[in-house]
Amino acid sequence: xxxxxxSSPLSxxxxxxxxxxxxxxxxxxxxxxxxxxxxxxLKAETPERRRAEGxxxxxxxxxxxxxVKAGLVLAVSAASAQIRSYGGLARHDGVLTPLQRAFHEAGxxxxxxxxxxxxxxxxxxxxxNPIPSEAEIRDWLEDSLCPxxxxxxxxxxxxxxxxxxxx
Ligand code: FES
Numbered sequence: 001x002x003x004x005x006x007s008s009p010l011s012x013x014x015x016x017x018x019x020x021x022x023x024x025x026x027x028x029x030x031x032x033x034x035x036x037x038x039x040x041x042l043k044a045e046t047p048e049r050r051r052a053e054g055x056x057x058x059x060x061x062x063x064x065x066x067x068v069k070a071g072l073v074l075a076v077s078a079a080s081a082q083i084r085s086y087g088g089l090a091r092h093d094g095v096l097t098p099l100q101r102a103f104h105e106a107g108x109x110x111x112x113x114x115x116x117x118x119x120x121x122x123x124x125x126x127x128x129n130p131i132p133s134e135a136e137i138r139d140w141l142e143d144s145l146c147p148x149x150x151x152x153x154x155x156x157x158x159x160x161x162x163x164x165x166x167x
Contacts, residue, residue: 017081020088028075034068035059037075038085054086054116058144061085067124069117086116089123099123099161106157110150117144122158131162 012027015037024041035055044050054061059070062084089097096104100119109115118141125132125140132140137158138151145151 013076015075015079017078017083019083020085026075030074030076032075033071034061034063034073034075034078034083035070037078038070038083042085042087051112051116052087054120056116057111057113057146058117058121060117060120060144062120062124065124065127067121086120089119098164099126099157102161102164103154103157106153106160108150108153108157110153111146111148114144114146114149115154118149118154122154122161125158126162126165130165132158134159 012029014025015028016023016025018024019038019041026037026041028037038053038061039045039050039055042049042053042055044053044055047056050056055070060067061070062068063073063078063081065082089100091097099122103109103115103119103122108118121141121144122137125137129136134155137155141151141154141158145154
Protein backbone atom coordinates (compact mmCIF):
# COMPACT_ATOMS: atom_id res chain seq x y z
CA UNK A 1 0.00 0.00 0.00
CA UNK A 2 1.62 3.27 -1.05
CA UNK A 3 1.24 5.98 1.54
CA UNK A 4 2.69 8.83 -0.53
CA UNK A 5 3.14 9.23 -4.24
CA UNK A 6 4.88 6.11 -5.58
CA SER A 7 7.26 8.33 -7.53
CA SER A 8 8.42 10.15 -4.40
CA PRO A 9 11.65 8.96 -2.81
CA LEU A 10 9.73 9.20 0.47
CA SER A 11 7.08 6.82 -0.76
CA UNK A 12 6.34 4.25 1.88
CA UNK A 13 5.04 0.74 1.44
CA UNK A 14 3.47 -1.50 3.99
CA UNK A 15 5.85 -4.45 4.34
CA UNK A 16 4.81 -7.63 6.10
CA UNK A 17 7.10 -10.39 7.24
CA UNK A 18 7.41 -12.88 10.08
CA UNK A 19 10.07 -11.96 12.61
CA UNK A 20 11.07 -14.51 15.23
CA UNK A 21 7.77 -16.31 14.71
CA UNK A 22 5.59 -13.22 14.99
CA UNK A 23 3.83 -11.47 12.09
CA UNK A 24 5.09 -7.91 11.61
CA UNK A 25 3.65 -5.14 9.47
CA UNK A 26 5.51 -1.85 9.13
CA UNK A 27 5.95 0.93 6.64
CA UNK A 28 9.26 1.04 4.81
CA UNK A 29 10.73 3.36 2.20
CA UNK A 30 12.27 1.89 -0.92
CA UNK A 31 15.71 2.49 0.60
CA UNK A 32 14.96 1.10 4.08
CA UNK A 33 17.29 -1.77 4.83
CA UNK A 34 16.15 -4.96 6.49
CA UNK A 35 18.39 -4.03 9.45
CA UNK A 36 16.55 -0.71 9.87
CA UNK A 37 13.19 -2.40 9.48
CA UNK A 38 14.06 -5.07 12.05
CA UNK A 39 15.41 -2.51 14.51
CA UNK A 40 11.99 -0.86 14.42
CA UNK A 41 10.07 -4.12 14.50
CA LEU A 42 12.09 -5.42 17.45
CA LYS A 43 12.08 -2.06 19.25
CA ALA A 44 15.86 -2.06 19.18
CA GLU A 45 16.30 1.69 19.57
CA THR A 46 19.57 1.60 21.52
CA PRO A 47 22.92 0.08 20.51
CA GLU A 48 22.55 -2.39 23.39
CA ARG A 49 19.19 -3.60 22.11
CA ARG A 50 20.49 -3.78 18.55
CA ARG A 51 23.44 -5.85 19.78
CA ALA A 52 21.10 -8.18 21.65
CA GLU A 53 19.20 -8.74 18.39
CA GLY A 54 22.41 -9.11 16.38
CA UNK A 55 21.70 -5.97 14.35
CA UNK A 56 25.07 -4.28 14.87
CA UNK A 57 28.27 -5.11 12.96
CA UNK A 58 27.60 -7.45 10.03
CA UNK A 59 23.98 -7.81 11.25
CA UNK A 60 23.54 -11.35 9.97
CA UNK A 61 20.00 -12.71 10.26
CA UNK A 62 18.31 -15.78 8.84
CA UNK A 63 15.97 -14.99 5.96
CA UNK A 64 13.91 -17.96 4.83
CA UNK A 65 16.49 -20.22 6.44
CA UNK A 66 19.59 -18.65 4.89
CA UNK A 67 21.95 -16.13 6.44
CA VAL A 68 21.98 -12.63 4.97
CA LYS A 69 23.54 -9.35 6.02
CA ALA A 70 20.49 -7.34 7.00
CA GLY A 71 22.19 -4.05 6.17
CA LEU A 72 22.62 -5.15 2.56
CA VAL A 73 19.05 -6.35 1.98
CA LEU A 74 16.17 -3.96 1.32
CA ALA A 75 13.17 -4.40 3.57
CA VAL A 76 10.81 -4.39 0.57
CA SER A 77 12.68 -7.33 -0.93
CA ALA A 78 12.18 -9.25 2.33
CA ALA A 79 8.39 -8.90 2.16
CA SER A 80 6.65 -12.12 3.23
CA ALA A 81 9.96 -13.60 4.41
CA GLN A 82 10.53 -15.60 7.56
CA ILE A 83 13.20 -13.76 9.53
CA ARG A 84 15.04 -14.92 12.60
CA SER A 85 17.39 -12.62 14.44
CA TYR A 86 20.07 -13.58 16.92
CA GLY A 87 17.75 -12.39 19.69
CA GLY A 88 15.12 -14.84 18.47
CA LEU A 89 17.41 -17.85 18.71
CA ALA A 90 17.19 -18.64 22.41
CA ARG A 91 14.09 -20.42 23.58
CA HIS A 92 11.39 -18.37 25.29
CA ASP A 93 12.74 -19.42 28.68
CA GLY A 94 16.07 -17.81 27.77
CA VAL A 95 17.95 -21.10 27.43
CA LEU A 96 20.76 -20.78 24.89
CA THR A 97 20.88 -23.06 21.88
CA PRO A 98 23.79 -25.57 21.75
CA LEU A 99 25.49 -23.36 19.16
CA GLN A 100 25.19 -20.26 21.33
CA ARG A 101 26.49 -22.26 24.30
CA ALA A 102 29.45 -23.45 22.26
CA PHE A 103 30.33 -19.86 21.36
CA HIS A 104 30.14 -18.81 25.01
CA GLU A 105 32.20 -21.78 26.19
CA ALA A 106 34.87 -21.16 23.53
CA GLY A 107 35.15 -17.52 24.60
CA UNK A 108 34.02 -16.50 21.12
CA UNK A 109 31.47 -13.90 22.25
CA UNK A 110 34.07 -11.24 22.93
CA UNK A 111 32.83 -8.66 20.44
CA UNK A 112 29.17 -7.81 21.06
CA UNK A 113 28.86 -6.34 17.56
CA UNK A 114 30.23 -9.27 15.59
CA UNK A 115 29.66 -12.38 17.71
CA UNK A 116 25.89 -12.65 17.15
CA UNK A 117 26.46 -12.45 13.40
CA UNK A 118 29.10 -15.18 13.59
CA UNK A 119 26.60 -17.39 15.42
CA UNK A 120 23.92 -16.80 12.79
CA UNK A 121 26.36 -17.41 9.97
CA UNK A 122 27.57 -20.61 11.68
CA UNK A 123 23.96 -21.72 12.09
CA UNK A 124 23.46 -21.46 8.34
CA UNK A 125 26.66 -23.43 7.72
CA UNK A 126 25.68 -26.22 10.13
CA UNK A 127 22.21 -26.42 8.57
CA UNK A 128 23.85 -26.98 5.19
CA ASN A 129 26.75 -29.06 6.39
CA PRO A 130 26.45 -30.60 9.87
CA ILE A 131 30.04 -31.88 9.79
CA PRO A 132 32.13 -29.05 8.33
CA SER A 133 35.89 -29.21 8.30
CA GLU A 134 37.95 -26.54 10.02
CA ALA A 135 38.87 -25.10 6.62
CA GLU A 136 35.23 -25.00 5.55
CA ILE A 137 34.29 -23.17 8.76
CA ARG A 138 37.08 -20.60 8.32
CA ASP A 139 36.11 -20.03 4.74
CA TRP A 140 32.41 -19.67 5.58
CA LEU A 141 32.90 -17.27 8.49
CA GLU A 142 35.47 -15.11 6.73
CA ASP A 143 32.84 -12.72 5.46
CA SER A 144 31.56 -11.98 8.97
CA LEU A 145 34.99 -11.54 10.58
CA CYS A 146 36.60 -8.14 11.07
CA PRO A 147 40.41 -7.83 11.14
CA UNK A 148 40.54 -8.07 14.93
CA UNK A 149 38.00 -10.89 15.31
CA UNK A 150 39.26 -13.99 17.08
CA UNK A 151 38.64 -16.41 14.25
CA UNK A 152 40.24 -19.32 16.12
CA UNK A 153 37.71 -19.15 18.95
CA UNK A 154 34.81 -18.91 16.54
CA UNK A 155 36.06 -21.89 14.55
CA UNK A 156 36.56 -23.87 17.77
CA UNK A 157 33.00 -23.03 18.79
CA UNK A 158 31.54 -24.28 15.52
CA UNK A 159 33.61 -27.48 15.66
CA UNK A 160 32.40 -28.06 19.24
CA UNK A 161 28.78 -27.43 18.30
CA UNK A 162 29.05 -29.83 15.36
CA UNK A 163 30.62 -32.49 17.59
CA UNK A 164 27.93 -32.01 20.26
CA UNK A 165 25.21 -32.53 17.65
CA UNK A 166 26.80 -35.83 16.59
CA UNK A 167 27.16 -37.19 20.13
S1 FES B 1 34.21 -5.07 15.45
FE1 FES B 1 33.75 -6.98 16.33
S2 FES B 1 35.56 -8.12 16.32
FE2 FES B 1 35.93 -6.33 15.20
